Amino acid sequence: xxxxxxxxxxxxxxxxxxxxxxxxxxxxxxxxxxxxxxxxxxxxxxxxxxxxxxxxxxxxxxxxxxxxxxxxxxxxxxxxxxxxxxxxxxxxxxxxxxxxxxxxxxxxxxxxxxxxxxxxxxxxxxxxxxxxxxxxxxxxxxxxxxxxxxxxxxxxxxxxxxxxxxxxxxxxxxxxxxxxxxxxxxxxxxxxxxxxxxxxxxxxxxxxxxxxxxxxxxxx
Amino acid sequence: xxxxxxxxxxxxxxxxxxxxxxxxxxxxxxxxxxxxxxxxxxxxxxxxxxxxxxxxxxxxxxxxxxxxxxxxxxxxxxxxxxxxxxxxxxxxxxxxxxxxxxxxxxxxxxxxxxxxxxxxxxxxxx
Numbered sequence: 001x002x003x004x005x006x007x008x009x010x011x012x013x014x015x016x017x018x019x020x021x022x023x024x025x026x027x028x029x030x031x032x033x034x035x036x037x038x039x040x041x042x043x044x045x046x047x048x049x050x051x052x053x054x055x056x057x058x059x060x061x062x063x064x065x066x067x068x069x070x071x072x073x074x075x076x077x078x079x080x081x082x083x084x085x086x087x088x089x090x091x092x093x094x095x096x097x098x099x100x101x102x103x104x105x106x107x108x109x110x111x112x113x114x115x116x117x118x119x120x121x122x123x124x125x126x127x128x129x130x131x132x133x134x135x136x137x138x139x140x141x142x143x144x145x146x147x148x149x150x151x152x153x154x155x156x157x158x159x160x161x162x163x164x165x166x167x168x169x170x171x172x173x174x175x176x177x178x179x180x181x182x183x184x185x186x187x188x189x190x191x192x193x194x195x196x197x198x199x200x201x202x203x204x205x206x207x208x209x210x211x212x213x214x215x216x217x218x219x220x
Numbered sequence: 221x222x223x224x225x226x227x228x229x230x231x232x233x234x235x236x237x238x239x240x241x242x243x244x245x246x247x248x249x250x251x252x253x254x255x256x257x258x259x260x261x262x263x264x265x266x267x268x269x270x271x272x273x274x275x276x277x278x279x280x281x282x283x284x285x286x287x288x289x290x291x292x293x294x295x296x297x298x299x300x301x302x303x304x305x306x307x308x309x310x311x312x313x314x315x316x317x318x319x320x321x322x323x324x325x326x327x328x329x330x331x332x333x334x335x336x337x338x339x340x341x342x343x344x345x346x
Contacts, residue, residue, distance in 0.1 A: 065237050070259060073258075154235070154236045155236065210258055210285060211257070212257075212259055213258065216258070216260055216261070217259055
């Protein structure tokens with residue numbers, strides 16, 4: 001085989017291998033512990049700017065402290081747990097990215113190997129997350145989230161409908177990790193609910209245990 | 221009981237459960253109990269109200285993890301401690317309950333409970 005043919009064969013074999021393994025090789029290094037440095041209001045939008053549908057408005061107005069899962073020591077899940085005032089550890093593997101939150105020990109698996117949610121996957125508080133790289137930006141799509149959840153702890157609702165989903169975009173600039181999350185929930189929102197987050201790289205950071213005692217939810 | 225103006229720093233769900241547009245202050249209180257746990261710490265204290273009756277209040281603190289990272293540890297209060305003044309935002313429920321923002325100890329130390337400058341300032345070091 002001549003040199004040109006040999007190079008062509010190598011390229012072809014490599015492309016086929018990547019296609020069949022489905023591994024999306026990391027385009028940026030997010031690995032490590034990140035300390036929260038979120039914008040005001042924990043990165044949530046000004047409540048007055050959120051455009052709820054009439055059904056969403058009714059749900060919002062029916063909210064009470066007894067419905068806040070975190071005050072009952074239940075994991076916030078998604079979308080409620082997209083940002084929180086605690087450190088986050090990120091572990092990057094070829095087939096998945098792990099988001100290990102100190103808050104409630106929440107663990108998220110972002111599958112990067114091209115798989116989709118299996119048919120048997122039931123709606124859950126954290127949903128099912130898949131991701132891909134757009135240049136150096138990690139794009140995560142989460143579906144199958146439980147209707148027993150909220151978008152924010154002030155009562156902004158989340159329907160859990162089949163057509164509802166969340167898109168997250170993470171990007172690293174030096175020692176800063178920024179994030180934008182879009183909650184797409186047409187039953188309750190006229191337009192996507194957008195939240196922003198920011199973390200600082202903390203090579204000496206620590207993830208602490210988060211034991212939670214419901215009697216100290218402190219809502220009365 | 222004294223109400224004073226307050227410029228709040230948004231923090232998690234505080235405004236949902238507490239009226240952070242205002243603050244109240246309790247003077248000459250005595251600590252009954254203190255638990256620094258997640259999701260929120262809790263201080264129970266008593267003081268004499270304007271009618272001379274002893275009343276018991278509860279105060280919410282940040283989570284144990286966030287408080288400890290700011291130097292507000294589990295030994296911040298002990299039963300029987302005298303507190304010169306406690307400041308916080310009242311619960312929207314109307315209960316004897318507030319979100320604690322600041323404490324002045326009898327020895328002059330000040331504990332800032334919430335906000336980016338949370339921590340203990342020792343008397344004479346400010």
